[in-house]
Amino acid sequence: DAGITQSPRHKVTETGTPVTLRCHQTENHRYMYWYRQDPGHGLRLIHYSYGVKDTDKGEVSDGYSVSRSKTEDFLLTLESATSSQTSVYFCAISESDRAPYNEQFFGPGTRLTVL
Amino acid sequence: QKEVEQNSGPLSVPEGAIASLNCTYSDRGSQSFFWYRQYSGKSPELIMFIYSNGDKEDGRFTAQLNKASQYVSLLIRDSQPSDSATYLCAVRGYQKVTFGIGTKLQVIP
Numbered sequence: 444d445a446g447i448t449q450s451p452r453h454k455v456t457e458t459g460t461p462v463t464l465r466c467h468q469t470e471n472h473r474y475m476y477w478y479r480q481d482p483g484h485g486l487r488l489i490h491y492s493y494g495v496k497d498t499d500k501g502e503v504s505d506g507y508s509v510s511r512s513k514t515e516d517f518l519l520t521l522e523s524a525t526s527s528q529t530s531v532y533f534c535a536i537s538e539s540d541r542a543p544y545n546e547q548f549f550g551p552g553t554r555l556t557v558l
Numbered sequence: 559q560k561e562v563e564q565n566s567g568p569l570s571v572p573e574g575a576i577a578s579l580n581c582t583y584s585d586r587g588s589q590s591f592f593w594y595r596q597y598s599g600k601s602p603e604l605i606m607f608i609y610s611n612g613d614k615e616d617g618r619f620t621a622q623l624n625k626a627s628q629y630v631s632l633l634i635r636d637s638q639p640s641d642s643a644t645y646l647c648a649v650r651g652y653q654k655v656t657f658g659i660g661t662k663l664q665v666i667p
Contacts, residue, residue: 486646488654542590542609545655
């Protein structure tokens with residue numbers, strides 16, 4: 444299994460509070476991604492990183508920010524959590540964004556509930 | 559039209575049968591195609607990827623790609639109850655990977 448961990452694995456928080464999710468990898472892969480998965484929507488990209496301090500928005504980035512200060516860590520922050528951000532969040536990594544090494548490998552996920 | 563379309567299922571097959579999972583995509587420039595398996599409450603697990611037209615086999619799994627028809631499929635031979643999961647199709651188009659909503663497969667003993 445790819446060496447990807449996410450923390451916390453479960454979190455319950457209240458509307459309006461800030462939340463930070465962490466993704467840590469031991470594979471030294473350049474690309475890291477944050478997705479959310481909701482019933483009926485599948486996996487949707489929030490933000491991604493193509494190197495230290497290099498990040499870009501995905502299709503559902505509103506209300507989220509990210510940071511990557513080290514190759515191995517990619518943080519996702521909800522500045523002020525809302526109930527619509529209740530979801531399962533997955534981190535993924537890939538060696539490249541071009542074939543033949545652009546397969547993405549997923550972490551175990553974080554289940555976030557915003558009350 | 560969704561960028562990547564899959565029938566959500568469930569698709570029920572008897573144990574030992576061939577399960578056929580299908581996916582269509584809209585971006586003709588797509589170059590990389592992936593199949594993931596996701597058990598309930600778990601993260602997606604990569605099982606196959608294919609880049610060229612034709613078939614690619616790995617054990618009981620065969621991925622089939624037809625770029626002219628914008629169609630990719632996954633065949634699972636000798637289906638086992640342990641294959642019961644949701645199968646996600648993913649397509650890399652311009653600058654991003656898009657996932658389908660997944661097809662739930664149920665293998666009946």
